[in-house]
Amino acid sequence: MQVSVETTSGLERQVTVTVPAERIDQDVNKRVQQTARTARIDGFRPGKVPVQVIKKRYGKGIREEVIGQVIQETFYEAAQQEELNPAGMPNIDFKNDKEGEEFQYVATFEVYPTIELADFSGVEIEKQTAEVKDADLDTMVDTLRKQQASFAAVERAAAEGDQVTIDFEGFIDGEAFDGGKGEGMELVLGSNTFIPGFEDGLVGAAAGDEKELNVTFPEDYQAENLKGKDAVFKVVVKSVAAQELPELNAEFFAGFGIEKDDLEGFKEEVGKNMQRELTQALKMKLKDKVFSQLIEVNAIDVPAALIDGEIDNLRRQAVQQFGGENSQLDPNMLPKEMFEDQAKRRVTVGLLVQEVIKSAELTADEDRVNSTIEEMAETYQEPQQVIDWYKNNQEMLNQVRSLVLEDQVVDHLLASAKVNEVEVSYEDAMKPAQPETEAQEEAAE
Known part of the structure; x- marks a missing residue:
């Protein structure tokens, strides 16, 4: 087996491998004989099929299998011989695979980089x-209560922390846009669920109110067609509900898996x-x-x-x-x-x-x-x-x-x-x- 290596760019290598025809032919003949002993072909008794018949019918497939096996074996032999450390599978390009002639292929692949670590002492x-301070702990307990909070309808204007149920539709330059409409949406004011300005515009609104909110979509908004755009949302407030926090008792504690x-x-x-x-x-x-x-x-x-x-x-x-x-x-x-x-x-x-x-x-x-x-x-x-x-x-x-x-x-x-x-x-x-x-x-x- 002959091997030559070329550095094409950076970490990429091209390895040309030449395998003697004898190695391919020997393996092909061996597999042909094995196939002849087990093949069942009409007109021949099992185990008595002539080698030439086997070659004619199965020879191409057998040779392809042998070449695949030889590539697998010789590639890693070549990598070890040339002290190469492949990063990923190679791309194989046949240069000569004619029967009776030496087999040659080119493997293109990347190698792992050689690393010399820099001095870290100047970093x-x-x-x-x-x-965790007492104030942090109190804040966390308040957060846990709010997570388990319920909401009860109230007959007053909405304040931050209240939940409003709304229908809304958004317009840009007077035209409605996809994804800008919703019905029966429950929104907690101050949750920052909607874009800036939307929730603030609903503070002070009561059930039955109709509002027009002028807002601007953030420059980093996920929808490309809405980034930085000015929009008007027409909103109908259906109801206002106030937050009711649960009591701090054993039942509440058990909800978090804490038996206290x-x-x-x-x-x-x-x-x-x-x-x-x-x-x-x-x-x-x-x-x-x-x-x-x-x-x-x-x-x-x-x-x-x-x-x-x-x-x-x-x-x-x-x-x-x-x-x-x-x-x-x-x-x-x-x-x-x-x-x-x-x-x-x-x-x-x-x-x-x-x-x-x-x-x-x-x-x-x-x-x-x-x-x-x-x-x-x-x-x-x-x-x-x-x-x-x-x-x-x-x-x-x-x-x-x-x-x-x-x-x-x-x-x-x-x-x-x-x-x-x-x-x-x-x-x-x-x-x-x-x-x-x-x-x-x-x-x-």
Whole structure:
């Protein structure tokens, strides 16, 4: 077997493989003979079909099978011989596949990048710290009450926090537009469910009132044809209902899976959940900042094949999230561009994290693996059952090990970086992590 390698661009390689005719012919003849022993053809006894008859009838298919097997074997032989690390399956182009002649093909594929990690000691990382204060706990209890609130009709003008039932229709330049009409819509004023200005315009309205609301669609509105457009909504208020909060009693507490009879006991359990969520939120934000900086100081080429594979994963996840396991939606119908940036970041982080693990010779700390499983189990009614399930399920156990190893990478990088702690409120700490590019743009403004 002869092998030649050409770098066509960046990570792309073209490998030309030439296989002696004898290797193909020997395998073809062997399979022809095997087929002759089992083939059933009219006019011949089983096992007595002449080889030439077999070749004439099945020869083309047998040769194609042999060539497919030879390509599979020789491609990986060639990759090992030339010390290439393919990222994804190759595109195969036949150069010569004539019977009796040497077989030649060209495999085009991408390789994993060679990574030399940059010094991380000059990197500055902002680490947020926060705590759950009494005021935060009171706010959370109020939020939980509002989630369980009911509404009762009132004969007065609507105030913020009230629920109004409305019919409405929207117009742009005097013309109604698709999606701008609704009937019997229940809307809590102050919930920011509708575009800015809409809910404010209904404060003070009573049942039977007709209103015309002049509003402007946000520039980042999801519908392209409505972005930044001025609109008039004609609204009929059908009814106004005031919010009625539930009592803080054992029945209310049980609705959240907390078996307590008094408010203090309930608040204690809610506080534990808040602290658990806060710890996780701060951890994820810090990890995001570290990985963003890791990407920034390590500019690497990323194989397109890996990005495409991750896009497919994200498409499937999106379908499952919005349509459930039995969704009939074809993931490929979702535009590739929706997931491209996220996929590239995921792949880049994955490649760099693996390089950090390799260079620092990190292995998953089993004590941290056990403590992570215990923390995850705390949120269930039978924690020990969850712990046992993880420890007896090798696949899930390996997933936890991967998470722990990722945390160890973060710790390893932070050990050499300049870390600046910044105390923030519970509310700010719980806000979703903002992409670095957006944060930089806002800071510049």
